[in-house]
Amino acid sequence: xxxxxxxxxxxxxxxxxxxxxxxxxxxxxxxxxxxxxxxxxxxxxxxxxxxxxxxxxxxxxxxxxxxxxxxxxxxxxxxxxxxxxxxxxxxxxxxxxxxxxxxxxxxxxxxxxxxxxxxxxxxxxxxxxxxxxxxxxxxxxxxxxxxxxxxxxxxxxxxxxxxxxxxxxxxxxxxxxxxxxxxxxxxxxxxxxxxxxxxxxxxxxxxxxxxxxxxxxxxxxxxxxxxxxxxxxxxxxxxxxxxxxxxxxxxxxxxxxxxxxxxxxxxxxxxxxxxxxxxxxxxxxxxxxxxxxxxxxxxxxxxxxxxxxxxxxxxxxxxxxxxxxxxxxxxxxxxxxxxxxxxxxxxxxxxxxxxx
Numbered sequence: 001x002x003x004x005x006x007x008x009x010x011x012x013x014x015x016x017x018x019x020x021x022x023x024x025x026x027x028x029x030x031x032x033x034x035x036x037x038x039x040x041x042x043x044x045x046x047x048x049x050x051x052x053x054x055x056x057x058x059x060x061x062x063x064x065x066x067x068x069x070x071x072x073x074x075x076x077x078x079x080x081x082x083x084x085x086x087x088x089x090x091x092x093x094x095x096x097x098x099x100x101x102x103x104x105x106x107x108x109x110x111x112x113x114x115x116x117x118x119x120x121x122x123x124x125x126x127x128x129x130x131x132x133x134x135x136x137x138x139x140x141x142x143x144x145x146x147x148x149x150x151x152x153x154x155x156x157x158x159x160x161x162x163x164x165x166x167x168x169x170x171x172x173x174x175x176x177x178x179x180x181x182x183x184x185x186x187x188x189x190x191x192x193x194x195x196x197x198x199x200x201x202x203x204x205x206x207x208x209x210x211x212x213x214x215x216x217x218x219x220x221x222x223x224x225x226x227x228x229x230x231x232x233x234x235x236x237x238x239x240x241x242x243x244x245x246x247x248x249x250x251x252x253x254x255x256x257x258x259x260x261x262x263x264x265x266x267x268x269x270x271x272x273x274x275x276x277x278x279x280x281x282x283x284x285x286x287x288x289x290x291x292x293x294x295x296x297x298x299x300x301x302x303x304x305x306x307x308x309x310x311x312x313x314x315x316x317x318x319x320x321x322x323x324x325x326x327x328x329x330x331x332x333x334x335x336x337x338x339x340x341x342x343x344x345x346x347x348x349x350x351x352x353x354x355x356x
Contacts, residue, residue, distance in 0.1 A: 007313050008034040008068040010093075012060065012084045013076035014047040015168075016297065017098055021073045022051040024305035030313045034068045060084065064091035071096060071121075071312065077168075078183070079103045079176035085122075086114040094121040096312055100187050100336075101329040103178025108333050109354045112326035123312040123322035124329030127304020128188045128247075129195055131263030133284045137251070141196050145270050146253030149227075152197045153234040154189035155248040156181065157241035158294045164239075165215050172215030180209070180217030182336050185293075186237035191332040192249050192260075193233065199331055200225040200233060202350045207343040211240035223339045226348075235339070244294030330354075 009025045011018050014036055025033045035055025038044035048056035057063050064072070064087060072088035073096040074081050081102050085095050095115055101124050102108040115122040128134060140146070158181070170176035177184055194200065205223035212219045219240045225233035246261040256270035265284040268277060308324065315322045334353055342349035 006030050006032045007094075007316060008032060008066075008070045009073060009309075010035045010037065010055075010063050010066070010069045010071070011047075011053075011073045011075055012037045012063070012088070013074065013080075014038040014040075014043045015075060015077075018047065018073070018075040019051070020302055020305050021075055021096070021098075021309070022047075022053075023302045024309040025073075026051070027302065027306050028309050028313055030317070031071075031309060035063050035066055037063045060087055064088060064093060069093060071316070074098065077170045077176040078178050079107075079170075079173075082107045082111050085111045089114040089118040089120050089122075092118060092120060094123075094312065094316060096123045096125065096309070097326075097329075098125045099191075099329070100178060100183055100333050101326060102333065103174075103176075103183065105330065105334050105337050105354060108326070108330050112330065115326060121312060121315055121322055122326040123308060123315070124324050124326060125305065125308055126188060126191045126195075126324050126329060126332070127308055128192045128263070129324060130304045130307040133260050133263035133265050134192060136265065136280060136284055137196060137249075137258050137260055140256075140258060140268075141251065145256055145272070146251060146258070147255030149197060149229075149231045149251060149253045151232055151252040152193060152225075153248075153250050154186065154193040154236070155245075155250075156186035156189050156237045157245045158185050158239050158247075159242045159244035160185075160212075160219075160239040160297075162212055164297070165212055172212070172217050174216045177217060179336060179340060180207075180215065180219050180221075181237040181239045182207070182218065182221050182235075182339060183333075185239055186221075186235065186247075187332050187336060189237075189247050189249055190235060190335055191329070193235070194331050194335060195328075196249065197231060197233065197251055198227060198229075199353075200335060200351055201228045202226045202348050203335065203338045203342050204348040205235075205339040205342040207340070218343075221339065221343070223342070225335075246294060
């Protein structure tokens with residue numbers, strides 16, 4: 001690929017979220033969709049026609065061999081990310097992977113190693129970081145205005161009906177979903193929490209399946225977190241909280257508190273109130289600023305994905321890592337894996353990142 005032409009993208013997997021990737025590529029500056037892959041020839045053809053891709057195939061090797069494909073978006077079920085991403089990396093293609101990076105720390109680490117060994121960029125989709133509210137919170141935490149952090153938390157009280165789990169054959173399975181309300185729905189809040197408060201050291205948790213049938217995973221979870229510098233935290237996650245509420249991340253400190261509900265600033269209070277604080281609350285505290293997936297996963301908007309696709313394009317041309325690379329995305333998987341281990345065995349579980 002040269003700087004004289006656009007970055008050519010392929011999409012592997014033609015489910016609901018693949019359309020968000022296709023729209024993000026179409027909206028980008030410097031990217032275009034070249035081809036798509038699905039196990040279903042009809043689905044691949046229909047998706048390609050809808051999104052104006054020239055190539056559609058059920059043969060992944062054929063797609064990866066296409067000379068105009070520079071980067072691959074992996075939008076398969078979560079537990080199938082590894083094989084597709086490794087194949088793309090081995091073909092010297094840059095890789096974008098939907099959340100979670102993979103369903104276990106070991107599989108995610110293998111994916112990261114494949115990209116690093118092949119010298120390709122790896123971007124992980126955690127679009128919640130890219131909203132203006134999240135960016136404002138990130139900046140104020142870095143400024144030190146909250147003082148010493150004392151308590152932080154993430155809340156994802158969403159609702160999914162039984163039909164959500166019954167369709168498709170993979171949702172709610174350990175092998176392909178990796179987990180339930182935590183790994184699938186709450187992982188965005190878990191990632192956002194650790195990106196703002198830092199990586200927790202240990203977790204103590206309980207999980208349960210309370211309102212759904214025929215699933216192997218939890219629909220409700222609670223966890224207490226212990227951070228290296230003494231900060232305490234909590235995570236609440238559910239797909240059994242009717243009718244579904246805004247995702248929330250809150251950080252409390254000795255000098256201030258900030259709270260995000262989806263990407264809306266719901267609380268922005270400090271001991272040292274400044275003139276610009278009123279402007280932040282006015283600009284970023286508007287109700288319904290973003291659509292929420294609280295009760296309908298199809299409400300996912302394109303803006304965050306657009307920012308991340310654009311970031312990968314820029315990273316390729318600027319020869320730098322994407323803003324959310326594989327090693328960064330691994331942290332949320334490690335936190336959730338530790339929560340599952342704690343819930344299974346009933347003890348506090350240390351959170352460790354592998355040596356990749």
